[in-house]
Amino acid sequence: MTRLSGITPSGRVQLGNYLGAIQRWASQGTADDLYFVSDLHAMTSTHNPAMLRALTGEQLAVLIAAGIPAESVFVQSDLTRELGALSWVLECTCTFGEAARMIQFKEKAKGQAGVRLSLLTYPVLMAADILLQGADEVPVGADQRQHVELARTLAKRFNATYGEVFTVPRAVLPPAGARVRDLADPARKMSKSTRDSAGVVFVLDEPELVRRKIRRAVTDDARSVEYDPRRPGPANLLEILAACAGDTPERVAGDYGSYGALKEGVAEAVVETLRPIRERAGGLLDDPAELERVRKAGAARATQRGEHRLHSALRLVGTGH
CATH class of the missing domain: 1.10.240.10 (Tyrosyl-Transfer RNA Synthetase)
Known part of the structure; x- marks a missing residue:
């Protein structure tokens, strides 16, 4: 059984990320579990490209340093070609109404001018992340459960319309991790994307x-x-x-x-x-060549794992070879 978990480089990895999830991934994960740095998901709002690249490398290094096997880790954008193709197939399987009623889209788009289209469509990209790797389970909090349900809907619809290709995933609540709150304002949780870092302990802090x-x-x-x-x-x-x-x-x-x-x-x-x-x-960060080697090997394995599903999906919808 394959479980898939992702972490978005919207900021530096902080203590709550480690104690609440990464530590458990390293100690309790199985050989079939997969973990990825979801850097494409960090592009749904204004971002700094150089910072995104740096944060992606940092998160990859922290996952490996925490003890997660390198063969289980990859970076999302290293599969851009595969995910782009599958996302389009799934967008052609999804209805506008299904995408537009995602609660996170409604909340984040409320009262904002110039909302990026990717904020609407990124749950379909998330579905592509899940379905490409053949994940059986996706451990998520309540805020992401609706997105996994969309992935289930799209997998079932595609399989019924064109032919059996995708594993139908299910959302599972991860085991309760440490609840880490902001040291300066314990009414809110510690966050890697907070503007005021006075109360946030980052994993790589001295x-x-x-x-x-x-x-x-x-x-x-x-x-x-x-x-x-x-x-x-x-x-x-x-x-x-x-x-x-x-x-x-x-x-x-x-x-x-x-x-x-x-x-x-x-x-x-x-x-x-x-x-x-x-x-x-x-x-690892001081040895860019080694980090790049690990990253390329992870990308190759992730591509190989999903290759046959993508080719089957393209063939069944009437494209590809």
């Missing part, structure tokens, strides 16, 4: 910068250290510490008598958790 950000984390006026989800600042620190230690927030809370000590404990745990990832990723 240790002293990590410590500085955590020392400045928002807490509250209480004198005791205890885990209470109604106290978001301290709860966030305890959840981060527990995720790094493989423990529970309630248990680790008992090790600290003050917020100062707690922050120092969290800082050291985060620095040591990220240290091997930062060092390995840094080595």
Whole structure:
């Protein structure tokens, strides 16, 4: 069974990405699971091309450095020819109404001038990502479930209209990961695309910068250290510490008598958790030839995995050879 997961380079990889997903991918993934950097999805709004290229390389390096097998990883845009062809076939299978009622499109396009057409059509590209690789399951949060349902609809419709080509995927909720919130504003989750990075710990941050950000984390006026989800600042620190230690927030809370000590404990745990990832990723980023070799090998494997499905789909719709 093949599971497919993607990460979009809309910003630098941050602690929440690692503790919430990447760490689990590396430790619990199977040989059939696939992971990709979805750089084409980052183009649905204004972007800086040089920054997109740099962030794509960084994310690829972090995935490999985290321990995900190189043979399971690829970059989406390296399959532009295959995805472009399949996306067109699927756009000719999809109705305008199905695309237009995607909730994310409605929310992101609301009140905006000059909305890019790609914001409307990118769920079809996402369907192409899934169907090209023959994914059986796609672990997604609630905000992406509707897009996987569209992929299911298009796979079923194509198979019924032209012939059996595509595996019909299903959305699955990933196992609960660490809930990491912004250190400066624990009311919101930590995000790689936030404009204010004061409360965001990035995976490749230097240790002293990590410590500085955590020392400045928002807490509250209480004198005791205890885990209470109604106290978001301290709860966030305890959840981060527990995720790094493989423990529970309630248990680790008992090790600290003050917020100062707690922050120092969290800082050291985060620095040591990220240290091997930062060092390995840094080595890859400092060796562009090796990173490019890994990337090309991943692209070749991903292309080979989807080649027969694309050729079959093109032949059945009356194009190709």
